[in-house]
Amino acid sequence: MPTRKLISFDWAMKRLLRSKANFGILEGFLSELLREDVQIMEVLESESNRDTADDRSNRLDLKVRNHRGELVLIEVQYERQHDYLSRMLYGSARTLVEHLDAGQPYADLVKVISVNILYFDLGHGEDYIYRGTTRFHGLHKHDELALSLAQRQLFPGREYTHELFPEYYLIKVERFDDIARDTLDEWVYFLKHEAIQDGFSAKGLREAKDKLDVLKLAPAERTAYERWQDDLHLQASLVASNYGLGKLEGREQGREERTLEIARAMKANGVAPSVIAQSTGLDPEVIADL
Numbered sequence: 606m607p608t609r610k611l612i613s614f615d616w617a618m619k620r621l622l623r624s625k626a627n628f629g630i631l632e633g634f635l636s637e638l639l640r641e642d643v644q645i646m647e648v649l650e651s652e653s654n655r656d657t658a659d660d661r662s663n664r665l666d667l668k669v670r671n672h673r674g675e676l677v678l679i680e681v682q683y684e685r686q687h688d689y690l691s692r693m694l695y696g697s698a699r700t701l702v703e704h705l706d707a708g709q710p711y712a713d714l715v716k717v718i719s720v721n722i723l724y725f726d727l728g729h730g731e732d733y734i735y736r737g738t739t740r741f742h743g744l745h746k747h748d749e750l751a752l753s754l755a756q757r758q759l760f761p762g763r764e765y766t767h768e769l770f771p772e773y774y775l776i777k778v779e780r781f782d783d784i785a786r787d788t789l790d791e792w793v794y795f796l797k798h799e800a801i802q803d804g805f806s807a808k809g810l811r812e813a814k815d816k817l818d819v820l821k822l823a824p825a826e827r828t829a830y831e832r833w834q835d836d837l838h839l840q841a842s843l844v845a846s847n848y849g850l851g852k853l854e855g856r857e858q859g860r861e862e863r864t865l866e867i868a869r870a871m872k873a874n875g876v877a878p879s880v881i882a883q884s885t886g887l888d889p890e891v892i893a894d895l
Contacts, residue, residue, distance in 0.1 A: 611817040621816065630813045632808070633810060666679060677717075680719075712760070720774045723778060737774075739767050751764055781794070864886070868895055871885075
């Protein structure tokens with residue numbers, strides 16, 4: 606089906622989606638992901654929102670407040686990071702602390718939703734979208750802990766404990782099989798290919814198709830965008846090269862250790878040094894020192 610090349614979502618987060626005029630794109634994405642209509646009230650300042658001289662960062666995050674007063678953290682990450690789950694936890698915890706002023710009761714803590722768009726395979730699983738919540742289940746009765754009547758009055762619209770705790774979404778873009786089974790998949794297709802197929806109807810994609818057209822960028826912006834894309838490709842190549850070199854060096858070191866183990870065993874069993882040298886290829890001096 607025909608597709609149309611568009612600006613990548615993370616570049617749009619940095620340059621375009623912070624503008625109220627473009628909130629509809631972000632609202633569409635979050636509405637499809639959270640399965641409810643989302644209205645963005647404001648974009649809040651975060652470290653990566655600030656324009657810097659270096660646009661080559663391999664990660665980008667955006668923090669918004671929705672119509673419920675909840676904070677939504679959206680992060681795009683390209684480079685493989687094995688402790689990323691811990692960083693997700695830290696990010697949500699830090700946001701909670703940052704938005705509770707001194708003297709405020711704990712009941713004023715805001716709900717945090719962490720949305721993570723990942724261009725690497727995190728963890729071990731067959732799906733490409735995962736949701737994580739904090740739920741309390743009885744060890745004996747196997748029921749889920751619900752809020753009491755007094756707690757429901759304190760937290761209107763909430764019924765269960767998980768509705769108070771941070772919520773996490775992992776979108777493993779590269780694992781998506783390119784088959785759009787629903788409107789959320791249409792968004793994942795866009796995240797993966799920077800293109801929207803004709804016939805896609807997900808919320809926000811119509812605006813994305815119109816406002817994220819590469820051809821509509823000013824010449825200077827298009828040059829900056831192309832340079833940023835080149836930098837991402839370079840970073841990915843460097844990571845892949847270093848990973849491959851590390852594996853190769855590891856194999857070489859492993860073979861050397863195995864050869865030394867064999868030589869030690871042969872020497873311990875009384876095999877002549879000349880025979881060991883011929884069998885393993887080791888120098889006689891090395892064998893003498895074993």
